[in-house]
Amino acid sequence: MTPGVGDTVADGAPVAEAIGVSKRYxxxxxxxxxxxxxxxxxxxxxxxxxxxxxxxxxxxxTGLAKPDAGTLRLDGRAAPAFGDTGAWRSRVACVHQHSTILPELTVAENLFLNRQSTSALRPIRWKHLRRRAAELLGTYGVDLDPASRAGELTVVQRQFVEIARALSFGTRFVVLDEPTAALDAPGADRLFTRLRDLRQQGVAFLYISHHLREVHDLCDRVTVLRDARHVLTAPVAGLGRDTLVAAMTGAPEGRAPARHVPAPARRDAPVLLSVEDLTLPGACHGVSLTVRAGEAVGLAGSAVSGNVRVGEAVAGLHRFRAGRVEVAGRALRGGDVPGALAAGVGLVPEDRHRQGLVPGRGVDENVTLTAGARLGPFGTVRPARVRALAGRLIEDLAIGTPTPTTPVSALSGGNQQKAVVARALATGPRVLVAIRPANGVDVTAKEFLHGRIRRAVTDGAAALIVSDEPDDLRACDRVLVMREGRITAAFATGWSDEQLVAAMEGITGSAEGEET
Known part of the structure; x- marks a missing residue:
């Protein structure tokens, strides 16, 4: 526990309580x-x-829904009436995984959105607004220019602004929903430092994360839910990972999941992906790599390393300044998504919400979006073919959906991610580019998705796994590390998390002599 926090925790009334709450839809x-x-x-x-x-x-x-049974209390008092937005906002705030900061507005305007003036009849005093913003940011130790555009901020800076805005309403209780999903390791460290500072000021956090290491690094206690029920609440100190995973999954404690032990692809296997001297403006320079049939190659790196842009370029999302990309000997044009699809590239994008799903459409339509050629001749779509292909993909990826036509937005995050992976596999791709393929899913879904991608490799595909998460890269046959737009290290199997993270952060830059 953070020094100095223990007495506050012991003596204070709870900032939030849910007592026997139930909800049915x-x-x-x-x-x-x-x-x-x-x-x-x-x-x-x-x-x-x-x-x-x-x-x-x-x-x-957070007052967005009303319980069917049970009691909610905030600061030792009954929770506000459902629908009383102002009262809820002063007692609790939620910083969502996907930023609600408006990029075209300044930091000050975002902090006091809809509160720029004390009266609707009084004009906004911009100098006064920026001064109030500076005072607010200073209170919470956030060093930002209130006049800067929010769109120019880093991801972690935008989160600082969201947290400061939440606290400006007077709440001392903040819900953080997957706050590190879009952060690299240094960004996550900066966020954790700021959260520890805020806790010293008496701010409490409900921290939602699938990263169990973060739970152990940052949190005092943990509550586990399974199948809509409360399973466990316990101090994090002394709580082993196996115990926590067992509580989450219901599996017997100590039963280790089966793990793939990668074996190098045969040297005579055909090269399905060749990237040669690829240069992308502002992202990478002179990147070269190959991936053979039946091989998974990891492309590790922080959020600013350029690795994501390389993966996206292979899938046709970016134009090349220089270099060449070939799939099974066929040269791809930069910025040509249809051409990449036709050549046999499947993509699991980094952000399923922005890039991977059409939320208002059914699961069946989402998983078959890339498979137009298999759905009917001459660009037509035959509903029977859609139903048949979608049914196979839903079964293959074990997508939990009431019906194939259920809107994909109604699914849990893990099932949405399975739908994104299903769409990437729908065409039977020669080359699968998977960018953080298990982002934001639980430990069981993560293992399932890793296993399904590995099965595609075993069946003869080539996979490029782009991630900064060691768990995503563990089943790769080789891992290449990018830093500052270049490949700086390469690892065969048997690397440790510490070695990989050190290479990504530039603590060591020596390559291991592996073929790229």
């Missing part, structure tokens, strides 16, 4: 008799598999 039980207590100055983790009930509990604690 039609025939679906989203929560059943769930309990949660968050203390002042505490960082309390909320974990569970996708669909366990975490999002529903957060919607109750």
């Amino acid at each position: 039609g025939a679906t039980v989203a929560l059943r008799d769930v309990h949660l207590t968050v203390l002042p100055g505490e960082s309390h983790a909320l974990v569970g598999r996708n669909g366990a009930g975490k999002s529903t509990l957060v919607s109750l604690l």
Whole structure:
């Protein structure tokens, strides 16, 4: 526990309590008799598999939904009436995984959105607004220019602005939903430092994350939900990973998941992906690599390394300044997505919400979006073919959906990610580019997706796995490390997390002599 916080936690009344809360949506039980207590100055983790009930509990604690049974209390008092937005905002705030900061506005305008003036009849005093913003940022130790455009901020800076805005309403309780999903390691460290500072000021956090290492690094206690029920609340100190995973999954403690042991692809296997001297403006310079049939190659790097842009370029999303990309000997044009699809490239994009899904359409339409040639002749789409292909993909990826036509937005995060992977595999790609393929999913779904991608490789595809997560890269036959737009290191199997992270951060830059 953070020094100095322990007394506050012990002596203060809870900032948030859910006492036997239940919630049902039609025939679906989203929560059943769930309990949660968050203390002042505490960082309390909320974990569970996708669909366990975490999002529903957060919607109750933030006033977005009303419980069917049970009691909610904030600061030792009954929660505000449902629909009283102002009262809820002064008692609890939620910083979502996807930023609500408006990029075209300044930092000051975002901090006081819809509160720029004390009266609707009084003009906005811009100098006064920027001064108020500077004072607010200074209170919470955030060093930003209030006049700067929010669109120019880094991801972690935008999160600081969101947290400061939430606290400006007077709340001392903030829900953080997957706050590190878009951060590299240094960004996550800066965020954690700021959160620890805020806890010293008595701010409490409910921390939702699928990264169990973060739970151990940052949180005092953890609550586990499974199948809409409360399973465990315990101090994080002394709680082993196996115990936590067992609580989340219901599997016997100590049963280690089966792991693939990569074996190098045969040297005579055909090269399915060749990247030669690729240069992308502002991203990379002179990047070269090859991936053979039956091989998975990791492309590791921080958020600013350029590795994501390389993966996206292979899939046709970016024009090349220089260099050449070939799939099975066929040269690709930069910025030509249809050409990349026709050549046999499947893409799992970095952000399923912005790049991977059409939220208003059904699961069947989403998983078959890239398979136009298999759905009917001359550009036509035959509904029977859509149903047949979608049914096979839903079964193959074990997508939990009530019906194939259910809107994909109604699925849990893990099932949405499975739908994105299904779409990438729908064409039977020669080359699969998977960018952070298990981002934002629970431990069981993560292992399933890694296994499904590995199966595609075993069947003869080439995979380029782009990520900064060691878990994503562990099943790769080789891992290349990018830093500052160049490949700086290469690892065969048997690397440790410490070696990989050190290479990504530039602590060591020596390559291991592996073929790229």
